[in-house]
Amino acid sequence: MNSQPPPFTNVKSYVPFRGPCDPCPPIGRKYFSTPPSLYLGFQPPGLPQFSPADALRKGTLWKVFYDYYDNPYRKGAGKPRG
């Protein structure tokens, strides 16, 4: 058995309960975010930073907080990024 744990992602999902009389076709999975601020604890000093231009574009000076979001339900959307 060489099963590795799945890679970490900040996008979690679950399959909602399916009742026998639900009128809409199933959406499949429901997605939600668990952003980095939930895990870091008190920020340690000296963490790696983005350049000023990149920091503005990404919305955070510190790389550890960067958490790109895209619509997970869009057709053709790639797998949610970690």
Place this chain on the structure above:
Amino acid sequence: MWTYEKKLQYPVKVSTCNPTLAKYLMEQYGGADGELAAALRYMNQRYTIPDKVIGVLNDIATEEFAHLEMIATMIYKLTKDATPQQLRDAGLAEHYVSHDSALFYNNAAGVPFTAAYIQAKGDPIADLYEDIAAEEKARATYQWLIDVSDDPDLNDSLRFLREREVVHSQRFREAVEILKDERDQKKVF
């Protein structure tokens, strides 16, 4: 006091004339979890919180006003040249008959802003936990806005605002840790 800087915190670009998106964005303008609610909440709570964390509330509140200006800019750009018919097609007829294309502190469903959206309990932990929740709710609202928006330039600005909620949440969580810390408490038995 505050002084004004004649610039947005982050560039706002809109690629399509789409008043429907303006209607959705009103959720972050005058909605329960919007930027106005956030700014007013933190600005008001700062008077009754330990000195060690006043700065966090003061400075995040100030940044929220800059976000309010970004949201206003988006709504303004998405509606400024729209005809009454276009606004009607976007579900903004009710807005138009009361406000023309003026901005107003409504949520996406047209419900006017109320101070009842926010709280100041006077208990530092209760207030900071409300602030953390407010950041997570605003983050979620930005996600749902990105989900229903198909304007790539607008989504770029919305992603910036969503990321700011993540960082603010971090700082409020740290504020809680600072207040939990016992280092400079003199225990008297």
Place this chain on the structure above:
Amino acid sequence: MDKPYPNDYYKQLEEIQAADFVLVELTLYLDTHPDDGQAIGQYNQFAQYSKQLKRAFESQFGPLQQGSLNSSPNVWEWSKSPWPWQI
């Protein structure tokens, strides 16, 4: 607005936005990490840099802040240049 602003206007403005964003981030960080001397050093460095960028921008495109110099003796430049939501 009569004519579109030159590309240089947007370029310089974004450089200012980037420098000021670093300041906003460091401010919030220092609010919870007031003893981080390295961050204070970086803050001071960017505070200087931002002032420098703004002085160059304002000499070309008008005042960004209340308290900035009005370089024309008879035109009130503050309300002459466009507002952030107009550009």
